[in-house]
Amino acid sequence: MGRLEEERAWRRSEISALKSHLVQAQNKSENSPLSRSLRRAYVAMIYAHWEGYVKAALGYYVEFLKRRRIPLRNATDGIASAHVNRLVRSIESGSESAREDLIGIVRGRNVRVSRLSIADVIDKSANLRYERLCEAFHCLGLEIDSFSTKRELINRKLCDTxxxxxxxxxxxxxxxDVELIDTFVRNSMDNVMTLISNAAINESFLDK
Known part of the structure; x- marks a missing residue:
């Protein structure tokens, strides 16, 4: 929880700082070159914080899962699938220990989730569109309902812009549009932090 809060805090501080300058400029003239430039800069930066925070938060959750060393047989389907995919890629790279783990899974041994990486959950080099958010949340067993009505906002207003x-x-x-995006990103950071915290507390990573 602490790392999630720290990650959110510095991002919110930077967002608020630029927003303050934008508001000052718009109060003088909403259509001035400065206001128009600051709106463009603001969208670019707030998108960076949207993508950056979500991917960082998911990364912290993956690290938490690895520390818990959950028996693979008890993990949700999404986590188990991501772990096995990681093993296969590691085997292709020549990892003997990954090969032993995969054989252990086939033979019913008590293999634990220990190799999972954020790269197995989401493409860190790709834009954070709604579809990728859904895939990552589904993989980790996180609730996506709070974002279910935000597809167009995320894809068009935020990513495409x-x-x-x-x-x-x-x-x-x-x-x-700036106000719409601003409200969404600030609320989203809060939502993601709450969802991950609740998932950890409620052990949503277990196949119950």
């Missing part, structure tokens, strides 16, 4: 800006293309960002 950020990509257009990041690729150097012209795009005018409306102040209403």
């Amino acid at each position: 950020r990509n257009t800006i990041a690729h150097g293309k012209h795009l005018t960002v409306a102040s209403d």
Whole structure:
């Protein structure tokens, strides 16, 4: 919980700092070159914090799961599948210990979840679109319901807008869209922290 809070705190601080400058500029003139530039910069930065926080938080949860060393037979299907996929890739790279673990699984030994990596859960180099968020949450047994109505906001308002800006293309960002994105990202960081904390407390990683 502490690491999740620390990760959220510095990101919220940076978001608030830039938002303050944006509000000051818009109070003087909403359509000034400065206001338009700050809105574009704000969307690019807040997307970075959306993707950065979610992936960091999921990474902390994966580390927690590895420390728990859950018996694979007791893990949820998503976690078990990700662990086995990691073993297969490790075997392809020549890992003898991974081969022994996989044989142990086949023979019913008490193999534990110890090799899982964040890379087995989500592509850290890819944009965090709604579909990737769902895949990662499903893999780790996290509830996705709080994001179920946010597909268009995540994919179009947040990801597509950020990509257009990041690729150097012209795009005018409306102040209403900034507020919509701002509210979503701030709330999402809170939601993700709560979901992961509850999953750890309630042992949602176990196949019950």
